[in-house]
Amino acid sequence: MKIGFIGLGNMGAPMARNLVAAGHEVMGHDIHAPMPDGVIGAISAAGAAKDADVVITMLPNGDILRDVAAELIPAMRPGAVLCDCSTVDVESARFVADEAAKKGVLALDAPVSGGIGGAAAGTLTFMAGGPDAAFAIVKPLFDIMGQKAVHCGGSGAGQAAKICNNMILGVTMIATCEAFALADKLGLDRQKMFDVVSTSSGQSWSMNTYCPAPGVGPTSPADNGYKPGFAAELMLKDLRLSQQAAESASADTPMGSLATLLYAAFVESEGGRGMDFSAMLPRFEKRGRD
Ligand code: NAD
Numbered sequence: 001m002k003i004g005f006i007g008l009g010n011m012g013a014p015m016a017r018n019l020v021a022a023g024h025e026v027m028g029h030d031i032h033a034p035m036p037d038g039v040i041g042a043i044s045a046a047g048a049a050k051d052a053d054v055v056i057t058m059l060p061n062g063d064i065l066r067d068v069a070a071e072l073i074p075a076m077r078p079g080a081v082l083c084d085c086s087t088v089d090v091e092s093a094r095f096v097a098d099e100a101a102k103k104g105v106l107a108l109d110a111p112v113s114g115g116i117g118g119a120a121a122g123t124l125t126f127m128a129g130g131p132d133a134a135f136a137i138v139k140p141l142f143d144i145m146g147q148k149a150v151h152c153g154g155s156g157a158g159q160a161a162k163i164c165n166n167m168i169l170g171v172t173m174i175a176t177c178e179a180f181a182l183a184d185k186l187g188l189d190r191q192k193m194f195d196v197v198s199t200s201s202g203q204s205w206s207m208n209t210y211c212p213a214p215g216v217g218p219t220s221p222a223d224n225g226y227k228p229g230f231a232a233e234l235m236l237k238d239l240r241l242s243q244q245a246a247e248s249a250s251a252d253t254p255m256g257s258l259a260t261l262l263y264a265a266f267v268e269s270e271g272g273r274g275m276d277f278s279a280m281l282p283r284f285e286k287r288g289r290d
Contacts, residue, residue: 003141004028005056006048006059007058008058012056012058014036018145019144019145020036022144027048029044029045029047045072053080055076056084056085057083057086061088061237063092069099070099082107084110089245096109106130109156110127112124123146126158127157129156130155135151160245166235167253167256170263172207173212173235175204175206190215193213194207198211212280262280
């Protein structure tokens with residue numbers, strides 16, 4: 001396939017590399033990042049898109065996606081697919097899909113889970129929203145870049161799945177960290193705490209797979225000085241998107257709302273920026289009740 005790839009940063013570069021390694025022709029464009037080996041550089045987003053069967057975007061946020069899509073859509077041929085893999089707000093995903101439809105371009109929102117490691121290893125999970133025909137065209141590319149692709153529904157459904165998943169993740173990580181800090185204060189050994197909770201009803205991915213306590217459970221960023229992994233500021237971005245969506249859909253999300261406030265304080269005034277999101281544990285360790 002001829003593929004356009006816009007946004008070749010931490011995630012986009014390894015994803016594009018895997019497409020090239022699988023034999024696809026990839027034309028890329030990024031305002032700052034260098035082209036990965038094997039990706040042909042284009043001087044503009046439109047230039048990378050004009051002959052493409054599929055254009056993939058991997059950009060920082062919804063405003064940038066809207067700007068880039070406004071340039072891409074008129075350059076793309078009808079029937080080609082614009083597949084956005086960035087994490088953005090549901091409204092931007094639906095706006096871009098509507099604009100694409102006006103020009104006969106098929107749009108998919110297909111955010112990912114799995115982080116930089118998953119992007120490099122080709123083991124991402126894609127959660128996609130958009131027409132069946134678009135999903136069918138891009139599915140072979142998802143199979144190269146990832147290990148699973150779920151077609152979640154119409155436009156915006158991929159972003160909806162992503163922010164709901166990450167809202168659960170933010171809340172369970174905070175709950176796991178505050179429980180470890182409480183256990184410390186009650187004199188409970190951390191290994192015993194892990195042995196019990198990881199096999200009891202308090203278990204979760206945050207405890208069992210990504211344990212925030214150093215030296216306990218499987219190897220995780222906690223064992224590497226809380227170097228990310230999944231940075232606290234990226235968790236904050238996703239939590240804010242969840243609360244923006246909850247507001248526009250009038251959904252009551254008290255735990256998601258509190259998790260957003262706690263990660264905002266952690267990132268913006270408590271030294272959490274640049275730390276893994278599981279560094280909530282040392283944050284709670286230092287605190288008392290007030
Ligand atoms: P990044 O900042 O490393 O990459 C974004 C790239 O987009 C940069 O290279 C930037 O130069 C480029 N860019 C910005 N504006 C542009 C424009 N107008 N035209 C062309 N290129 C432009 O970010 P990332 O970590 O690769 O994340 C990308 C997306 O993936 C984000 O939406 C993020 O939330 C999501 N995501 C990231 C992770 C992760 O672990 N990093 C995990 C899952 C999802």
